């Protein structure tokens with residue numbers, strides 16, 4: 493097992509290196525915006541598979557702003573969708589919605605209508621043999637933890653509130669294999685009535701998940717300010733696309749910079765990223781690699797990717813002509829079924845958290 497980081501140790505130096513990764517919970521303000529963007533896109537795609545959308549949200553206190561570009565024949569109530577998402581996450585307040593949407597620029601549409609990429613940009617895909625999910629172990633642990641926390645919020649909403657996040661600072665050996673966790677940092681919003689009991693419940697969840705992988709947690713840092721009662725958009729405003737690292741590989745791979753949420757798949761920020769992940773997994777298995785990282789790049793309006801770069805523990809790997817064909821946006825959309833309405837789901841715990 494291992495990852496793309498290969499720590500060189502001095503001869504006889506057995507010390508482990510420390511590396512960290514993080515996740516945010518479904519009720520984190522930025523993640524709320526990601527899920528609303530995804531949910532609006534899903535509703536549009538259900539009714540009109542030719543929908544073009546770049547939907548962004550901002551959230552502060554009880555007001556949600558929805559803006560961006562949507563060209564669709566779908567008849568949807570965006571405000572209602574936003575309120576439904578907030579309720580599903582566990583927010584019980586009334587939210588005001590402000591909208592400002594226009595159609596996609598005709599100048600952009602010309603290129604996309606001719607099957608060209610919806611934007612320029614770089615997208616990275618990554619896979620490693622740490623886990624059966626082909627993701628780094630510390631990432632898998634945090635995804636499982638965030639999913640368990642989400643269950644707690646729904647089972648016991650008067651005690652556990654939706655906002656929060658978690659971070660692992662792990663000890664890694666020279667093959668970049670997670671050996672143990674130095675600090676499991678957890679910030680969870682709660683009613684602050686019985687922290688002794690609720691902290692114990694939270695710790696038990698983390699320990700149970702880690703035990704499955706033979707990982708020991710040396711120390712917990714729980715709500716390190718001492719208190720986390722005020723949360724959600726009352727403590728921190730939210731924006732779509734501000735958690736792009738959580739959405740992808742939680743710091744274990746490079747980041748292209750584009751957001752994957754609220755964008756229809758003619759936009760390569762979403763389709764290119766999912767294709768890069770699929771190719772990384774495929775190449776990893778075919779070539780029995782420890783890790784594989786792939787970069788795709790596109791120009792707006794052009795069909796073929798400008799370049800594909802494949803890196804791995806066995807060095808750079810060649811790119812086939814077939815691979816370039818596969819990476820044309822229309823092929824990706826068809827092959828990966830990207831017109832299915834799964835975008836809200838993908839925004840919840842990261843885009844690669846629910847792969848079959």
Ligand SMILES: Nc1ncnc2c1ncn2[C@@H]1O[C@H](COP(=O)(O)OP(=O)(O)OP(=O)(O)O)[C@@H](O)[C@H]1O
Nearest residue numbers: 546597598599600611613733749750751752761792
């Ligand atoms: N017709 C056009 N042709 C080429 N470039 C355009 C066209 N119209 C707009 N642009 C440029 O593309 C930019 C959009 O790129 P940007 O990377 O900000 O997109 P995004 O997908 O909304 O955001 P992010 O990548 O941060 O998630 C616009 O701000 C503008 O500079």
